[in-house]
Amino acid sequence: MRITLDSNKCQGHGRCYALASQLFEPDDEGYAVLRGDGVVTPELEDQALLAADNCPEYAIEVVKD
Numbered sequence: 001m002r003i004t005l006d007s008n009k010c011q012g013h014g015r016c017y018a019l020a021s022q023l024f025e026p027d028d029e030g031y032a033v034l035r036g037d038g039v040v041t042p043e044l045e046d047q048a049l050l051a052a053d054n055c056p057e058y059a060i061e062v063v064k065d
């Protein structure tokens, strides 16, 4: 599984890095950035899906390999 983050859509609500802090972190202005390269290890798949489901801007896409 992989995740992508569309920075153009992100409005900095912070839900992703609150719910999935091992996959996302805030930049200096509160917008989300990916930790790492977007590859999701099996133990973090639930966090990835939770973050994508809770992003109000649909900025997070989950890609199942």
Ligand code: SF4
Pocket: 005, 009, 010, 011, 012, 013, 014, 015, 016, 017, 030, 031, 032, 054, 055, 056, 057, 058, 059, 060
């Ligand atoms: S939940 Fe969505 S809009 Fe909010 S910070 Fe994360 S990616 Fe950006």
